[in-house]
Amino acid sequence: xxxxxxxxxxxxxxxxxxxxxxxxxxxxxxxxxxxxxxxxxxxxxxxxxxxxxxxxxxxxxxxxxxxxxxxxxxxxxxxxxxxxxxxxxxxxxxxxxxxxxxxxxxxxxxxxxxxxxxxxxxxxxxxxxxxxxxxxxxxxxxxxxxxxxxxxxxxxxxxxxxxxxxxxxxxxxxxxxxxxxxxxxxxxxxxxxxxxxxxxxxxxxxxxxxxxxxxxxxxxxxxxxxxxxxxxxxxxxxxxxxxxxxxxxxxxxxxxxxxxxxxxxxxxxxxxxxxxxxxxxxxxxxxxxxxxxxxxxxxxxxxxxxxxxxxxxxxxxxxxxxxxxxxxxxxxxxxxxxxxxxxxxxxxxxxxxxxxxxxxxxxxxxxxxxxxxxxxxxxxxxxxxxxxxxxxxxxxxxxxxxxxxxxxxxxxxxxxxxxxxxxxxxxxxxxxxxxxxxxxxxxxxxxxxxxxxxxxxxxxxxxxxxxxxxxxxxxxxxxxxxxxxxxxxxxxxxxxxxxxxxxxxxxxxxxxxxxxxxxxxxxxxxxxxxxxxxxxxxxxxxxxxxxxxxxxxxxxxxxxxxxxxxxxxxxxxxxxxxxxxxxxxxxxxxxxxxxxxxxxxxxxxxxxxxxxxxxxxxxxxxxxxxxxxxxxxxxxxxxxxxxxxxxxxxxxxxxxxxxxxxxxxxxxxxxxxxxxxxxxxxxxxxxxxxxxxxxxxxxxxxxxxxxxxxxxxxxxxxxxxxxxxxxxxxxxxxxxxxxxxxxxxxxxxxxxxxxxxxxxxxxxxxxxxxxxxxxxxxxxxxxxxxxxxxxxxxxxxxxxxxxxxxxxxxxxxxxxxxxxxxxxxxxxxxxxxxxxxxxxxxxxxxxxxxxxxxxxxxxxxxxxxxxxxxxxxxxxxxxx
DNA sequence: ACCGCCGGGTGCC
DNA sequence: ACCGCCGGGTGCC
Numbered sequence: 001x002x003x004x005x006x007x008x009x010x011x012x013x014x015x016x017x018x019x020x021x022x023x024x025x026x027x028x029x030x031x032x033x034x035x036x037x038x039x040x041x042x043x044x045x046x047x048x049x050x051x052x053x054x055x056x057x058x059x060x061x062x063x064x065x066x067x068x069x070x071x072x073x074x075x076x077x078x079x080x081x082x083x084x085x086x087x088x089x090x091x092x093x094x095x096x097x098x099x100x101x102x103x104x105x106x107x108x109x110x111x112x113x114x115x116x117x118x119x120x121x122x123x124x125x126x127x128x129x130x131x132x133x134x135x136x137x138x139x140x141x142x143x144x145x146x147x148x149x150x151x152x153x154x155x156x157x158x159x160x161x162x163x164x165x166x167x168x169x170x171x172x173x174x175x176x177x178x179x180x181x182x183x184x185x186x187x188x189x190x191x192x193x194x195x196x197x198x199x200x201x202x203x204x205x206x207x208x209x210x211x212x213x214x215x216x217x218x219x220x221x222x223x224x225x226x227x228x229x230x231x232x233x234x235x236x237x238x239x240x241x242x243x244x245x246x247x248x249x250x251x252x253x254x255x256x257x258x259x260x261x262x263x264x265x266x267x268x269x270x271x272x273x274x275x276x277x278x279x280x281x282x283x284x285x286x287x288x289x290x291x292x293x294x295x296x297x298x299x300x301x302x303x304x305x306x307x308x309x310x311x312x313x314x315x316x317x318x319x320x321x322x323x324x325x326x327x328x329x330x331x332x333x334x335x336x337x338x339x340x341x342x343x344x345x346x347x348x349x350x351x352x353x354x355x356x357x358x359x360x361x362x363x364x365x366x367x368x369x370x371x372x373x374x375x376x377x378x379x380x381x382x383x384x385x386x387x388x389x390x391x392x393x394x395x396x397x398x399x400x401x402x403x404x405x406x407x408x409x410x411x412x413x414x415x416x417x418x419x420x421x422x423x424x425x426x427x428x429x430x431x432x433x434x435x436x437x438x439x440x441x442x443x444x445x446x447x448x449x450x451x452x453x454x455x456x457x458x459x460x461x462x463x464x465x466x467x468x469x470x471x472x473x474x475x476x477x478x479x480x481x482x483x484x485x486x487x488x489x490x491x492x493x494x495x496x497x498x499x500x501x502x503x504x505x506x507x508x509x510x511x512x513x514x515x516x517x518x519x520x521x522x523x524x525x526x527x528x529x530x531x532x533x534x535x536x537x538x539x540x541x542x543x544x545x546x547x548x549x550x551x552x553x554x555x556x557x558x559x560x561x562x563x564x565x566x567x568x569x570x571x572x573x574x575x576x577x578x579x580x581x582x583x584x585x586x587x588x589x590x591x592x593x594x595x596x597x598x599x600x601x602x603x604x605x606x607x608x609x610x611x612x613x614x615x616x617x618x619x620x621x622x623x624x625x626x627x628x629x630x631x632x633x634x635x636x637x638x639x640x641x642x643x644x645x646x647x648x649x650x651x652x653x654x655x656x657x658x659x660x661x662x663x664x665x666x667x668x669x670x671x672x673x674x675x676x677x678x679x680x681x682x683x684x685x686x687x688x689x690x691x692x693x694x695x696x697x698x699x700x701x702x703x704x705x706x707x708x709x710x711x712x713x714x715x716x717x718x719x720x721x722x723x724x725x726x727x728x729x730x731x732x733x734x735x736x737x738x739x740x741x742x743x744x745x746x747x748x749x750x751x752x753x754x755x756x757x758x759x760x761x762x763x764x765x766x767x768x769x770x771x772x773x774x775x776x777x778x779x780x781x782x783x784x785x786x787x788x789x790x791x792x793x794x795x796x797x798x799x800x801x802x803x804x805x806x807x808x809x810x811x812x813x814x815x816x817x818x819x820x821x822x823x824x825x826x827x828x829x830x831x832x833x834x835x836x837x838x839x840x841x842x843x844x845x846x847x848x849x850x851x852x853x854x855x856x857x858x859x860x861x862x863x864x865x866x867x868x869x870x871x872x873x874x875x876x877x878x879x880x
Numbered sequence: 881a882c883c884g885c886c887g888g889g890t891g892c893c
Numbered sequence: 894a895c896c897g898c899c900g901g902g903t904g905c906c
Contacts, residue, residue, distance in 0.1 A: 102892090105892090119892095119893085120892080151894090
């Protein structure tokens with residue numbers, strides 16, 4: 001295979017994983033393919049990975065639908081059904097193929113889902129084919145005669161894609177029906193509602209189809225000026241909240257508490273002479289419709305959604321009262337715990353989040369709950385999770401992930417989470433359920449709760465479509481049914497119907513609180529982050545170091561050159577990564593790469609021996625802590641697995657490749673056979689643990705880079721001994737070497753890396769964050785340690801000891817101290833060895849940054865562009 | 881009258 | 894349904 005061919009394969013696989021492949025990738029057996037893929041993932045225990053969004057087909061149809069025309073028909077058999085309608089009320093037409101009297105039967109339901117009657121059979125005969133073949137969507141409105149006893153008229157609108165129009169007209173013609181053209185006077189008359197004035201726009205042609213860009217900017221406007229009175233009141237957290245809330249967090253708390261305790265009518269409902277009217281559908285009911293006791297908290301990242309939600313749980317604990325005090329001492333504890341709850345009604349909050357933030361929730365509960373108060377928190381996760389609903393519903397908080405929830409839900413009758421009526425459900429990072437057909441979404445939507453919250457930083461990611469799952473989760477009538485959502489909100493907005501956006505905005509306003517990083521509270525910016533500066537500190541290797549570096553480089557260069565000439569670059573991927581790794585390690589410290597053999601996989605070995613050698617090499621690269629890239633998603637590896645052919649990918653990425661290429665999948669990089677049972681998982685944590693051990697007997701020596709670091713640290717200590725620093729490296733063994741230097745110079749330090757147990761991490765973080773005299777001033781931090789929530793604001797200096805391939809990984813690391821709560825300007829120093837692979841890495845990083853910044857404006861790179869980039873990268877890195 | 885017309889019975893799909 | 898439709902009763906003017 002030529003390099004060119006290989007790269008082409010890579011780009012194809014990438015497309016299919018992320019849903020960019022041709023649209024018909026998933027068409028046909030939609031449900032089957034969804035179920036099978038989610039089962040596929042859950043059976044493999046894949047967490048935190050959402051199945052590619054395949055919501056293309058049906059939704060796209062309705063989005064690009066045009067109005068073919070309208071037709072008057074009649075609804076018959078009214079006296080047999082209890083569903084009632086008002087004049088001008090929308091009705092739903094639903095096929096009923098199993099009707100024993102007529103296989104063409106079409107039911108008519110009101111907005112509430114109660115059957116009103118049937119479409120008269122002659123008309124039903126014409127509609128059946130159209131509806132069954134999804135040639136058109138047929139929507140009805142009862143223009144008048146709503147109080148009739150036997151039959152009533154229905155005005156039908158036919159919507160579909162342009163290319164189906166002829167087929168629909170033919171089908172109708174065959175049965176003797178003809179559509180009246182859309183628009184023009186007549187069709188408008190029945191859209192004018194009663195005396196409260198016109199709330200409707202005519203269901204006309206798409207006068208203005210907004211472009212994606214236009215829509216996007218319109219959405220942004222939706223969230224502007226949400227500064228209403230009910231959202232600017234402040235509320236102090238209850239005593240149980242152990243952290244002082246910032247003004248904007250107090251506002252959010254007040255708003256959330258009021259949402260949970262109020263009984264206002266939901267949006268678009270009005271009380272009219274003893275009835276409750278929905279002004280969008282004209283549906284009326286006698287019973288007061290319930291508002292959602294909750295809503296959407298859509299603040300930007302970093303404003304403290306987690307903290308605010310914890311404050312809500314503690315402050316509005318039960319019956320509008322806060323969590324009572326609880327001394328966790330003595331045997332009276334059990335008794336008082338039992339007393340703290342009112343006898344009936346649910347008392348448990350269920351929090352569902354992606355795996356990546358699970359530990360953040362645990363940390364934050366720990367950090368923000370006062371000492372004298374006690375919350376029972378159960379982490380519903382892992383194969384040994386307790387599935388007894390009785391136990392779960394005794395907790396104050398149950399934490400779980402979307403994947404665990406969906407896995408349970410997939411196994412019939414084995415989901416305790418679905419057997420409990422929760423006091424409150426919180427969906428964190430709720431945009432992960434925006435695909436309405438995904439198993440996760442279905443599992444979430446079928447949970448029961450009194451109060452419902454959605455936390456998300458990005459409420460609308462691509463279009464209004466994304467909102468439906470969230471609105472449906474909130475159980476806002478009538479939007480739980482997708483048809484009403486579509487007819488009253490989604491279509492008016494996407495078609496640019498006058499008032500459509502205003503309607504959406506009014507909905508959002510009534511249930512959402514959103515502030516951005518640049519929002520203001522009482523005229524002041526909500527977040528005033530100090531400056532962040534990145535400095536590059538060049539390091540020159542000492543003579544002995546340089547000699548070792550040059551000899552390894554020379555050897556590697558010769559080998560890689562040969563691979564290029566032979567066209568076996570990708571077959572020796574592990575070798576190349578190995579060379580680059582050794583060079584990067586030599587920039588840090590000569591002892592880092594003593595354990596890696598530098599011999600190349602050639603010579604008299606059997607192919608099997610060769611393969612095993614390459615796989616072992618890849619393992620060594622990964623176990624060093626190096627933050628490598630996945631060739632499928634081009635991001636940092638998550639859950640790395642090594643293939644038979646010694647290439648490495650994210651586990652979810654490669655499983656998706658295998659799944660989509662069933663039954664004969666091949667490696668995206670080299671086209672070798674790809675089989676699940678050949679994949680080797682590389683559990684980084686274990687490897688890290690084993691490499692953490694002291695280098696027995698080896699004498700401690702410093703290195704040029706360590707010297708540079710120590711010089712900077714000591715200067716800093718002279719200047720201001722209270723300043724705290726993060727010392728970051730990908731290589732945990734390097735951190736261990738640095739420990740020696742720190743000890744020698746008398747620094748008090750702590751350490752945080754991926755191999756540490758949860759409890760030790762919390763200790764390390766608390767210890768470092770403490771401002772007490774004698775607390776550590778240096779934290780040794782591995783680049784990828786901790787989740788997004790990791791808060792190390794005590795540090796205002798960062799020393800990045802080695803560059804990463806992925807600049808985003810570095811930025812994330814910097815944000816751990818450059819975030820809410822940081823009081824000082826943050827200075828980041830990157831140590832880069834002169835004339836080394838590190839300098840070349842910086843160049844590549846810059847290119848990647850430029851690419852990422854321009855990604856919005858420019859097109860995706862073509863296969864050949866990617867190929868050229870890759871070749872150039874490898875060449876540039878090794879100075880070829 | 882293998883029709884028309886009358887008036888009672890009846891009624892979704 | 895103050896309709897349509899069905900099918901039985903009936904039958905010159």
